Amino acid sequence: MGRAIECSVRVAPFLSALLVSRVDRSQANEQLGEIEENAHLARQDVHARVYGPVLDEVAAALSAEVGKFTTGREVVVTPTVQAPRLARTAFRVSIRDGAARTSVHRQGHGFQRALIIAALTYLADRRRPADGMRTLCLAVEEPELFQHPPQARTFAKVLRELVSASPQGRTQVMYPTHNPVFIDPKGYHQIRRFCRAAGDGHPVTEVWQAVEEDLCTALDGMVSQKVIRSRTEGTLSGALADGFFAHAVVLVEGRGRDQRH
Known part of the structure; x- marks a missing residue:
């Protein structure tokens, strides 16, 4: 559960x-259940001793009156003890x-x-x-x-x-x-990016995600699967977290070129 x-x-x-x-409350619940059961039996005994004689008298009087209109029936009045709910421990x-x-x-x-x-x-x-x-x-x-x-x-x-x-x-x-600290590049396949799709109709939210198989399919013929599987984690660990919150991303070839431009 x-x-x-x-x-x-x-x-x-x-x-x-x-x-x-x-x-673990099982042991305590079992002992509390025994206490409640014993208390319930004790209440029944008190009701029988205190209310029993009075209710017997009432039942006899009612039976006598009913007997004037019908035969073979008698009224029985007994106390009803409502069993309390089992007490559960809260913290x-x-x-x-x-x-x-x-x-x-x-x-x-x-x-x-x-x-x-x-x-x-x-x-x-x-x-x-x-x-x-x-x-x-x-x-x-x-x-x-x-x-x-x-x-x-x-x-x-x-x-x-x-x-x-x-x-x-x-x-x-x-x-x-909205904080890149909580974006784990190593678990990029577990990340979902929600974007609002532009359009004239009702607003629609698009959900984007990426898994290693999708990368291999998208880069098929350009990068070998072996390279993707070996270098993905190191490549993404740099700026991926910040990139998730960017409006646009510019991809360049190599760090030297990135620094010059």
């Missing part, structure tokens, strides 16, 4: 969901700053994002066994917001490690970004 988490300024629900996914995260203790949502956005980074790092470092771990999908809205440059780089690194360290692809991370 999967769990989707949206990382926004509402950091408290995210941390609660993280704790729920990390803390609350607060921040202690000196003598003050406040909730997470009262902290600044920068601190909240830093706390998310810490929580995701913890999640990446302490994985459950593959067989016992649910699929985790993280949707992060512009992860660069409210981040100092070093924090943004750390955040980008943590998000990538969450996916790379995930067994059998059980962790997925999706985020829209």
Whole structure:
């Protein structure tokens, strides 16, 4: 069963969901269930002892009155004990700053994002066994917001490690970004560029992507597949991240020519 988490300024629900996914509550739930069952039986005993004699008297009186109009029937009145819902343990995260203790949502956005980074790092470092771990999908809205440059780089690194360290692809991370720090040239096949297509009709959004097979097909006859597969990563690692946000890209042949012009 999967769990989707949206990382926004509402950091408290995210941390609660993280704790729920990390803390095994089965043993506690089993013991709490036994307590509730024993309490339910005790309530039934109290109702029977306290209400039983009174209700028996009421039932006998009603049966006598009904017996004047019909035969072979009697009225039975018993107390009904509603079983309470099983108590589930929730987790609350607060921040202690000196003598003050406040909730997470009262902290600044920068601190909240830093706390998310810490929580995701913890999640990446302490994985459950593959067989016992649910699929985790993280949707992060512009992860660069409210981040100092070093924090943004750390955040980008943590998000990538969450996916790379995930067994059998059980962790997925999706985020829209306007910051080249969050563009990983090595994983260019995982990047999607959304562009608004020009036209007189209704606006249409086009989605662009590239995979190694497409590059080999497009450059067939000009560059060998062996060269493409061996040099793509090094070639793209330079300016690809910035190029994703450019309105136009000029391709030149060689660095010397680039410097002269």
